[in-house]
Amino acid sequence: MRILLWFAAAAAMMQAQTDWPAYHGSADQTHFSALDQINTSNVARLREVWRYDSGDAFPNSEMQCNPLVIGGVLYATTPKLRVVALDAAAGREIWSFDPWEGAEVRGKQRSRGLVHWQGRIYVGARQWLWALDAKSGRPVQSFGKGGRIDLREGLGRPVEGLSVAISTPGVVYRDLLIVGSIVPEGAPSAPGYIRAFELKTGKQRWAFRTIPAPGDFGYETWPPETWKHTGGANAWAGLALDEKRGLVFAPTGSAAYDFYGSDRHGDNLFANSLIALDARTGRRRWHFQFVRHDVWDRDLPAPPTLVTVVRDGRRRDAVAQITKSGHVWVFDRETGESLFPWREVAVPASPVDGEKLAEKQPLPLAPAPFARQKLTEDLLTRRTPDAHAAVLEKFRQYRNGEQFEPPSREGTLLLPGFDGGGEWGGAAWDAETGLLYVNANEMAWIIKLIERRPPARNTTAAGLYKAECASCHRADRKGSPPEFPALDQLAGRRTNADLVKVIREGAGRMPGFSHLPEEATVALSAWMLDGEDRKVTLPAKEFPPHWVKYALDGYARFTDPDGYPAIAPPWGTLSAINLNTGEYAWRIPLGEWPELAAKGMKDTGSENYGGAVVTKGGLLFIAATNVDRKFRAFDKRSGQLLWEAELPAAGNATPATYMVNGRQYVVIAAGGGKWGNPSAGAYVAFALEE
Numbered sequence: 001m002r003i004l005l006w007f008a009a010a011a012a013m014m015q016a017q018t019d020w021p022a023y024h025g026s027a028d029q030t031h032f033s034a035l036d037q038i039n040t041s042n043v044a045r046l047r048e049v050w051r052y053d054s055g056d057a058f059p060n061s062e063m064q065c066n067p068l069v070i071g072g073v074l075y076a077t078t079p080k081l082r083v084v085a086l087d088a089a090a091g092r093e094i095w096s097f098d099p100w101e102g103a104e105v106r107g108k109q110r111s112r113g114l115v116h117w118q119g120r121i122y123v124g125a126r127q128w129l130w131a132l133d134a135k136s137g138r139p140v141q142s143f144g145k146g147g148r149i150d151l152r153e154g155l156g157r158p159v160e161g162l163s164v165a166i167s168t169p170g171v172v173y174r175d176l177l178i179v180g181s182i183v184p185e186g187a188p189s190a191p192g193y194i195r196a197f198e199l200k201t202g203k204q205r206w207a208f209r210t211i212p213a214p215g216d217f218g219y220e221t222w223p224p225e226t227w228k229h230t231g232g233a234n235a236w237a238g239l240a241l242d243e244k245r246g247l248v249f250a251p252t253g254s255a256a257y258d259f260y261g262s263d264r265h266g267d268n269l270f271a272n273s274l275i276a277l278d279a280r281t282g283r284r285r286w287h288f289q290f291v292r293h294d295v296w297d298r299d300l301p302a303p304p305t306l307v308t309v310v311r312d313g314r315r316r317d318a319v320a321q322i323t324k325s326g327h328v329w330v331f332d333r334e335t336g337e338s339l340f341p342w343r344e345v346a347v348p349a350s351p352v353d354g355e356k357l358a359e360k361q362p363l364p365l366a367p368a369p370f371a372r373q374k375l376t377e378d379l380l381t382r383r384t385p386d387a388h389a390a391v392l393e394k395f396r397q398y399r400n401g402e403q404f405e406p407p408s409r410e411g412t413l414l415l416p417g418f419d420g421g422g423e424w425g426g427a428a429w430d431a432e433t434g435l436l437y438v439n440a441n442e443m444a445w446i447i448k449l450i451e452r453r454p455p456a457r458n459t460t461a462a463g464l465y466k467a468e469c470a471s472c473h474r475a476d477r478k479g480s481p482p483e484f485p486a487l488d489q490l491a492g493r494r495t496n497a498d499l500v501k502v503i504r505e506g507a508g509r510m511p512g513f514s515h516l517p518e519e520a521t522v523a524l525s526a527w528m529l530d531g532e533d534r535k536v537t538l539p540a541k542e543f544p545p546h547w548v549k550y551a552l553d554g555y556a557r558f559t560d561p562d563g564y565p566a567i568a569p570p571w572g573t574l575s576a577i578n579l580n581t582g583e584y585a586w587r588i589p590l591g592e593w594p595e596l597a598a599k600g601m602k603d604t605g606s607e608n609y610g611g612a613v614v615t616k617g618g619l620l621f622i623a624a625t626n627v628d629r630k631f632r633a634f635d636k637r638s639g640q641l642l643w644e645a646e647l648p649a650a651g652n653a654t655p656a657t658y659m660v661n662g663r664q665y666v667v668i669a670a671g672g673g674k675w676g677n678p679s680a681g682a683y684v685a686f687a688l689e690e
Helices: 002-018 385-395 461-468 496-505 518-530
Strands: 046-053 068-070 073-077 083-087 093-097 115-117 120-125 128-133 148-150 171-173 176-179 194-198 204-208 240-242 247-251 273-278 284-289 305-311 314-322 328-332 342-346 360-364 412-414 428-430 435-441 445-447 449-451 458-460 535-537 550-552 572-578 584-589 612-615 619-622 630-635 641-646 656-660 663-672 679-688
Touching (some): 046 641, 273 314, 435 612, 461 535
Antiparallel strands (some): 046 679, 115 120, 128 148, 247 273, 273 284, 314 328, 428 435, 449 550, 572 584, 612 619, 619 630, 656 663, 663 679
16 A cells, blocks of 8 residues: 555656646746756757637737646636636647636736646636636536635625735645735725635635734734725735745735825835745734835735755755845745845935825845846936937936835836836746846836825716826826726727726726715716716715825836836846855846847847746746747856747746656747737747657
């Protein structure tokens, strides 16, 4: 019997080494594969061997999924969030599951991956967490109700009409699925509690309150009773698991509203924190807060990476966390001790009335930042003399300073911007070299606050829009696409019923406005569709506690008159950092703009979204670049480019590599759609010529 069990365990281990069984390859989030059939000596012979087009792409749609591959079957999501199972060697569809049951999908759906456990596939679709049979794609009826659970339940307070979803898959620990959530970053918003559900039944086993209630650790870092109405502080970026220690590591985002916090004075634990939790019970073991009272949208953007480093001649298991601000923090897994020195920096007082910032913020002294930290005149673009002059004039109009320069009404420059620095693709770790690989954006953004005025009790639909919607979608309804879509051409594309539903329930980053009476939402919808400005009477009551006086004037990147970054290149980078020493092994631009390269301006780097995969074969595979649609392979030791191929759209996702019938494949989701770039819905697989 023991021999049979040994053989079974050995077979399962070998299968796991040839599969890609979890998000980013494994629950430790290393993005590593032990496969080496494709290596530095032969990667130049890599060729496309199959392509699956989902047919689900639509204007501005995206596809960010890191697929799973188990036993020769690839599981992935499409731009419309259908789940598909494909023959991993041929790209042939085996089955598909539509969570919308054939209903038309109009809005952007983001899913970065799935979870597999004992013949089941788990996937989030808006407020629903589904369990599907891996062989048939049919819902598992014994899970929740009809194969799904409602993520809005079990939060300890009513969140009806608010959005709670999962865009990044969780981790499996024994019989539990542990997940974070994505909730709106505006207000009102649901709380971002970290929860564990039984994999068999969907029953909630535990929840960790990231916005503490009375008696919880950290309650005093918020105003009293804040937990009853404040939202956010959510682990939207994903989790890492140390299965041996039974520790789950959860990185969180900012509290809502994330640019102005007059209603949440204090440090706001556990927002913007890395939290180590007991995976069995959800109890806190330790935490570290990276940004206190965040008003810069400094969410932790990616799952942490479990690494082992050498300190004082001995190996120490650690957890590495990248940040939007361009830093890498490394902590002892058990104690939370930082393995590199850090300091606290003084923060200027906010110039905006009602705001009270934390007086000091932490920053690491090593490793050095992987993105530039302050925009100065000498770093402004010199792409053309006219571009430089225009950017310089704008630069001198804005407030500018070190990290943690406060948001302002005239506009404050933020570098790195809202999308990092580090972004949701996360870091890759190679134990063989001791290198952590991080791709990053280098774009300046503008934080400009505008005053909001509560709508009068007797108002109009247009007045209601100005009070509730204009801070994101702008007064002219042009929005800040694609993050905040334009609303000036909805006629013919949306029905009144569709729009009323979105206004009331919210979606993704957008909060729901369930506090408005039905008459008001119907009038608001009609005004946006056909311009009819009906009178609206709001209830005579105090304004809701989530109301804030100031809001962001759109998500604005700092660009030159032609739309290129206002900062000098590189605009995107790929770095290899030795975590034993804190030194950089290499750093290169990642990507370029084809039209600029044609004019001789090469290797500028570009905005990039999605992570890398590192292999025992000496390679680092990454797509991510937003404008050149390239999929690349680099020598992991030197950063030398060894191979590249063009995709049907930008590969804003993390690739996967696996082996079927003795042949190694590398696959990437080519979805594009980010910042208005062309969209597609294809998975493209590469292998060596047979």
